[in-house]
Amino acid sequence: MKTILVLLDTLNRRSLPAYGGGASTPNIDRAAEKSVVFGQHWSGSLPCMPARRDLLTGRASFLEKGWGGIEPFDRTLPEVLREAGIFSHIITDHYHYFSRGGENYCQAFSTWDFHRGQEGDPWHSVIAEPPKPEQYYGRIEDQYEHNRSRFEREEDYPGPRTLSAACDWLERNKDEDNYFLWVEAFDPHEPFDCPPHYLEQYKDTYNGPRFDWPIYGDADVPEDALRHLNARYAANLTMIDHWFGKLLDTMDRLELWEDTLFIFTTDHGFLLGEHELLGKNQMHVYNELAHIPLMIRPPGGQREGMRIHALSQTVDLMPTILDYMGVQAPEDVRGYSLRGLLEGREDQVREAAIYGYHGMAVNVTDGRHTYMRAPKSADNHPCNIYTAMPTTFRSFLGGGMEKEIECGRYLERTDYPVFKIPLTAEGRPYTGNQRVLQSQLFSLEEDYAQQHPLQNEAVEEHMIDLLRAEMERADAPEEQYLRLGLEKREDD
Known part of the structure; x- marks a missing residue:
């Protein structure tokens, strides 16, 4: 039995055609067609690391603490799988795992693979200040300017490298049968950076100050700048969708769908001018932030293309994975397995989230x-x-x-x-x-x-x-x- 979980950071449900959105994501659409699509899936703890702690422990963590490491008393998904003799691997470009406050997440997996260069990742080491635009809205940070100077080709961006590494891992392990693979791309998290041909797809005509990294809070920028930011988000999403397609191609070629549990989701969304706000963290958790996409394809594609409108949330994914992999969930898990919903045996697993x-x-x-x-x-x-x-x-x-x-x-x-x-x-x-x-x-x-x-x-x-x-x-x-x-x- 295999499980492949794909997590894109800051993925807005409202952007996806599978949920009525207008971004160009043909490969996410393709995954939706193969999967059961959940219409009432919600975040738990926000933002990035609290959401991952929920996913790995099956418990909501935000009532005890905010951003921080896995606790010594947490029973995590990869650790429980390891005790059952199941190999786990994480491939990610999410540098928060390796910053202070991200302790013990990747290290719980049997092996891990980190691709450098996103956002403020202290990667490209140059002492001198980088050249910066004279005019810009939002944020410009020296470390990312240094990092992005190394992205000479699309293949150099961390997101594409991450998805390519996932394809390589599957090729190397094509004859194996008992594993859990976590594939995580930071895109479309800000800064919304990608090769220009993706932005051209959205017919963006903006010629004002650079704006690819908003400051969280009030959306106090001109309307044309806000439209440009939305186009940049969509372009970044389209780029990572293209490379996600290569992962789907690899799964097709290796005929993995019949004996693999496949999950596609995110941690939370992002405000791009709704409620006259940008970002997250500082405001109420509006639907744009908390109502998130989830697609699950059980082994063999049972109920392929179905829509489920029962409530679910992030903490439910750990017990779902354990259920399919034949492993008992720890007693302190508070999420519910979604297997009954996926197999049509249950109409509801929770009253509220x-x-x-x-x-x-x-x-x-x-x-x-x-x-x-x-x-x-x-x-x-x-x-x-x-x-x-x-x-x-x-x-x-x-x-x-x-x-x-x-x-x-x-x-x-x-x-x-x-x-x-x-x-x-x-x-x-x-x-x-x-x-x-x-x-x-x-x-x-x-x-x-x-x-x-x-x-x-x-x-x-x-x-x-x-x-x-x-x-x-x-x-x-x-x-x-x-x-x-x-x-x-x-x-x-």
Whole structure:
């Protein structure tokens, strides 16, 4: 039994023709035709590394901590597979795995392969400042300017190199039968960089300042620049789709489809002017960010081309993979296997899905409504980070509050002692959630773009009940209820 999981970072569902989008992605379309397409698939923890921890552990991590490494007490997918005698390999150009705050992800696999050069990856080593445009919108960073100077051909870009390496790996291991292959391309993550012929496909006529890397927050750029940014995103997506096609070609040639579980998905989406915002992280987790694509082809193509509208989310992929590979899921997994849905034996596996960023609003959907529960006060108190690995993206946690950090056995699911690091404290306001201080309720059917918040007390109470139930199932720390102004259910 084989499993191949393909993960593209920052893949907007609304861009894909398989979901009604307008980007040119003939190979993703081809994968959709071969697969069961999920219409109600949602993120869990955001952004990049929290989403991957969810995928690897089958648990929502954002209620305990944000960006950080795999914990010593986490049971990860490749480790569980290894215990069952199954080989695993990851091929990626996602440099966050090798930055501080990305510890223990790739190292859990039997082998790993890293392709350098994306975004701020400290790869091409030049001391002198690189040449930069005199005018630009958004961001320009020296390290990426150095990196991109080495992309002389399309084949030199990290995304194409990653997909080519996946093809090579499959060729080398064509006679093997018991493995899990994780193929991950950073594209179409920003900066939206690709050879110009992809941009030409979108008839882009922009001639203003360079704009390929937006600053997260307000979309305060001219309309023509915003259209150009959208075209650049689409062009970057079309490039990686082209190389994804080579992976599909390899699977065709090696006749892998009959005995392989194939999964195609992403971690989250990206705002490109919707809600007058750009990026992620600083705002409510709107549908553009949380409602994500998922395509699964079971071995042999059972129910090929079908659409499933039952709720699913990122934490469900680990138990699904283990189920197909004949391995028991660890007891602390909170996701559900989707195999029953894929085989037509079940109509539903979950009532609701929760998702969010650590320390910000906590969000829930039942497939009909979305509810964003804001902190009850601007200072967000109380909120703590729980971790035995006190690192985050490019830095350590707890700096400046060392005397306030405690250590103990605070998590019910493990006896492993963890640090309890205050994210907020009395008299020290938290500024990271200033855009999410108002709870909001939306109808997915009547207002998918989330422009007109509902005022419906009965629906809101129903969504609050679902939120509480999912938080309890995720073993949310007690103070999460306090900061959100919620009480735990009486039956607990």
